Amino acid sequence: MAQYLISVLDDTTGSATEAEMAAIGEFNERLRADGHWVFAGGLAAPETATVVDARDGNPVLTDGPYVETKEYVGGFWIIEAPDFDVALPLAALASQRCNRRVELRPFLSA
Amino acid sequence: MTDVGEALTRVHREEWARVVATLARRIGDLDVAEEMTAEAFAAAVERWSADGVPPNPGAWLTTTAYRRAVDRIRRESRREDKHREALMLAAAPEPLGVIDDDRLRLIFTCCHPALAVEARVALTLRLVGGLTVPEIARAYLVQESAMGRRITRAKSKIRAAGIPYRVPSREDLPARVGGVLAVLYLIFNEGYLASDPGKDAVRADLTAEAIRLTRLVRMLLPDDHEAVGLLALMLLTEARRPARVSATGELVVLAEQDRSAWDRELIAEGHALVRACIAAGRPPGRYQILAAINAVHTDARDARDTDWAQIAALYDHLVRVDPSPIVRLNRAVAVAELDGPQVALAEVDVLPLDGYHAYHATRAELLRRMGRGGEARAAYDRAIELAGNSAETAYLRRRRDQLGGR
Numbered sequence: 001m002a003q004y005l006i007s008v009l010d011d012t013t014g015s016a017t018e019a020e021m022a023a024i025g026e027f028n029e030r031l032r033a034d035g036h037w038v039f040a041g042g043l044a045a046p047e048t049a050t051v052v053d054a055r056d057g058n059p060v061l062t063d064g065p066y067v068e069t070k071e072y073v074g075g076f077w078i079i080e081a082p083d084f085d086v087a088l089p090l091a092a093l094a095s096q097r098c099n100r101r102v103e104l105r106p107f108l109s110a
Numbered sequence: 111m112t113d114v115g116e117a118l119t120r121v122h123r124e125e126w127a128r129v130v131a132t133l134a135r136r137i138g139d140l141d142v143a144e145e146m147t148a149e150a151f152a153a154a155v156e157r158w159s160a161d162g163v164p165p166n167p168g169a170w171l172t173t174t175a176y177r178r179a180v181d182r183i184r185r186e187s188r189r190e191d192k193h194r195e196a197l198m199l200a201a202a203p204e205p206l207g208v209i210d211d212d213r214l215r216l217i218f219t220c221c222h223p224a225l226a227v228e229a230r231v232a233l234t235l236r237l238v239g240g241l242t243v244p245e246i247a248r249a250y251l252v253q254e255s256a257m258g259r260r261i262t263r264a265k266s267k268i269r270a271a272g273i274p275y276r277v278p279s280r281e282d283l284p285a286r287v288g289g290v291l292a293v294l295y296l297i298f299n300e301g302y303l304a305s306d307p308g309k310d311a312v313r314a315d316l317t318a319e320a321i322r323l324t325r326l327v328r329m330l331l332p333d334d335h336e337a338v339g340l341l342a343l344m345l346l347t348e349a350r351r352p353a354r355v356s357a358t359g360e361l362v363v364l365a366e367q368d369r370s371a372w373d374r375e376l377i378a379e380g381h382a383l384v385r386a387c388i389a390a391g392r393p394p395g396r397y398q399i400l401a402a403i404n405a406v407h408t409d410a411r412d413a414r415d416t417d418w419a420q421i422a423a424l425y426d427h428l429v430r431v432d433p434s435p436i437v438r439l440n441r442a443v444a445v446a447e448l449d450g451p452q453v454a455l456a457e458v459d460v461l462p463l464d465g466y467h468a469y470h471a472t473r474a475e476l477l478r479r480m481g482r483g484g485e486a487r488a489a490y491d492r493a494i495e496l497a498g499n500s501a502e503t504a505y506l507r508r509r510r511d512q513l514g515g516r
Contacts, residue, residue: 002272081272082272083272083273083274084222084224084271084272084273084274085273085274085276085278085282087272088224104271105271106270106271106272108270
């Protein structure tokens with residue numbers, strides 16, 4: 001079993017609409033029922049991020065996201081699937097349900 | 111020793127894909143499969159020269175490559191078990207009962223839609239076609255190192271993303287076969303008319319390779335009529351290659367080609383395939399329709415004998431399957447022959463193809479026939495500006511200059 005990250009690419013402020021939330025909830029149920037579910041969550045707006053650099057021991061904090069872009073990750077799923085061809089239709093469904101583009105990316109296998 | 115050389119060339123052509131594909135399944139790693147197959151062929155040069163060609167060269171190569179692969183994996187697994195495991199291809203579950211041939215798995219993996227199109231082309235030529243990286247780099251005018259990186263990157267993505275080594279399920283099959291055929295057609299077209307002024311206009315090595323691979327796919331997927339259609343289309347196009355570029359390196363358009371130079375054998379085979387598609391009586395896809403159009407062209411002994419009504423009817427059909435502006439542009443050429451340039455021009459003018467050289471070349475020809483020399487000249491200028499290939503540019507220049515002074 002491999003794990004995949006499905007990132008939701010967003011460029012609008014404001015979270016998902018009620019209809020989108022309902023569709024996402026249904027999709028999550030399906031992931032659980034079919035044994036693909038690992039974790040999922042929505043993220044707060046990028047402005048709420050704090051960049052922390054403590055590589056030299058003294059945390060330096062920067063207010064805001066690490067890179068300013070038009071698009072950002074608005075949420076994500078972590079799913080489990082035997083291979084890419086099983087993960088791909090799930091990513092397509094995720095995109096459809098949350099009504100946004102998604103990025104499908106494999107985790108390094110352990 | 112030329113016997114051994116000939117045998118090797120033939121065996122390379124016939125067995126390369128099978129050896130890579132079998133190895134990839136048995137050891138679960140495309141990279142090792144490719145490398146060990148190349149090593150086995152190198153070993154064959156030496157051994158066969160000394161001991162003669164073995165009775166079953168394919169089996170000899172597979173066994174040799176497999177032994178080397180196992181040795182390599184043993185050596186490496188002692189060092190880095192974890193790493194090794196991470197490199198394995200996603201294990202193929204039991205065959206899904208469509209068609210079980212390792213070469214098909216290999217083709218579908220190389221043409222996976224999650225890979226960039228250039229990567230699919232390069233991987234297919236390397237792993238299925240057995241072309242070397244320098245050969246592929248030369249064909250696409252790319253630095254060898256860049257082509258090597260492209261192939262390596264694609265293989266790493268296949269491993270890391272877990273792109274499976276299997277024939278797609280029945281429901282996904284038509285779409286995925288379509289993807290494979292598109293890659294083969296792309297290879298053929300690049301060979302038939304290079305997209306770049308620095309390249310030879312026609313590269314027979316690429317067209318031949320595309321035809322060979324399409325024959326393979328057709329053999330492996332005998333029920334797929336689009337594969338038959340694509341093969342027929344390639345053969346009927348390839349048949350005209352000897353007449354396609356003049357001695358001075360200028361592109362010769364269909365109407366001006368010396369038809370006695372066409373390859374009759376390829377035409378006969380292409381026509382037979384088209385007839386088989388028609389006899390099957392299924393609704394034809396785009397490759398079958400394009401093949402039928404080319405069958406009509408190659409049926410005419412003289413350009414003036416072309417059955418344009420038949421061609422226009424086939425294009426009508428094609429527009430229903432693929433309503434893209436490029437198809438409608440090609441249809442307009444038949445319309446011009448049937449209903450005159452005026453009708454055709456009205457259809458062409460509305461197409462959103464301003465950045466496409468053939469659009470302007472077609473307009474130029476229609477305007478010329480309508481006696482609108484000034485506009486024709488402007489259209490030729492624009493087509494020349496946009497055309498990628500020097501043979502084509504040479505042709506367009508000559509046509510423009512024939513318009514005479516303003």
